[in-house]
Amino acid sequence: MNPTDPTDLGPTDVDPQDLDPVDLDPGLRAAIAAVAGLDRLLVASDFDGVLAPLVDDPSTSRAIPGTLEALDALSQLPGTTCAVVSGRDLETLLALTGLDGHERIAAVGSHGAQSTTDDTSTQALTPEQADQLAVLDAELSEVLARHPGVRIEHKPAGVVLHTRGLDPTVAEEATAEALVVGAEQRPAKVLRGKDVVEMSVVDANKGTALLELAAARGSQATVYLGDDVTDEQAFERLGPHDLTIKVGPGPTAARFRVTDATEVLEVLEQLLSARGGH
Known part of the structure; x- marks a missing residue:
């Protein structure tokens, strides 16, 4: 794979010719124009549900x-830092995005616990954290055994229960049991997202990760697009000078909202056009 081509991942189900024209909210257009003129800007996005449509099998997820x-293209403009921030573990995120070896776009995995911008991906767990992770794994495996079809994802510092595509009753029961496990296994961090319950033995979130990256790069503002409950931690931590965009339905602390990945593409292209003009 050519590291300068982050989308060289084979065929996808979406053809650019099939995408309908998008007319963004005038307020969002104005906000894009405002941040586009800043000297130093961080542009970051979640992956699943934002750059890529949600799918039942997470391994088949691809950006549109x-x-x-x-x-x-934005990352090649002066003073512009770009990042993909995800709950996926870093290795999986790099594989799905094609960003492995890409020097211009940062990849931040495991809700900020891993990043290509520093050495957090190689930090070892303490013995206590490793023991707790083993307990979480064992208890969620029991939930899996009681609810066929539930999937377990293992990460370097956590374990995730997936219920997307299951019968709603089965999904609700498995989710409830997983939340009980999380409550009993403090100080593990529990994140409930769309059809997932993630438990981590390290304290990391997307909001902290974005603030640290923005500070390291001297960014004057951050543009962040996200769709899930875990992205709300970023929306809440970012300030009024930042441009926060919720993708899809649901309560949000973001300043603006777009419908789906098609409109995400329009946001990025408008930002690219406006910033390129400066």
Whole structure:
């Protein structure tokens, strides 16, 4: 794979010719124009549900054509830092995005616990953290055994229960049992997202990760797009000078909202056009 081509991942189900024209909210257009003129800007996005449509099988997730290309083009502009921030573990995120070896776009995995911008991906767990992770794994495996079809994802510092695509009753029962496990296994951090319950033995979140990256790069503002409950931690931590965009329905602390990945592409392309003009 060519590291300068983050979308060289084979065929996808979305053809750019099939995407309908998008007319963004005038307020969002104005906000894009405002941040585009800043000297130093951080542009970051969640992956699943934002750059890529949500799918039942997480291993088949792919960004829609144009989204990663727009981020790559933005990353080549002066004073512009770009990042993909995800709950996925870093190795999986790099594989799905094609960003492995890509020097311009940062990849932040495991809700900020791993990043290509520093050495957090190689930090070892303490013996206590490793023991707790083993307990979480064992208890969620029991939930899996009681509810066939539930999937377990293992991460370097956590374990995730997935219920997307299951019968709603089965999904609700498995989710409730997983939340009980999390409550009993403090100080493990529990994150409930769309059809997932994630438990981590390290304290990391997308909001902290974005603030640290923005500070390290001297960014004057951050543009962040997210769709899940875990992205609310970022929306809440970012300030009124930042441009926060919720993708899809649901309560949010974000300043603006778009419908889906098609509109995400329009946001990125408008930002690229406006910032390129400066």
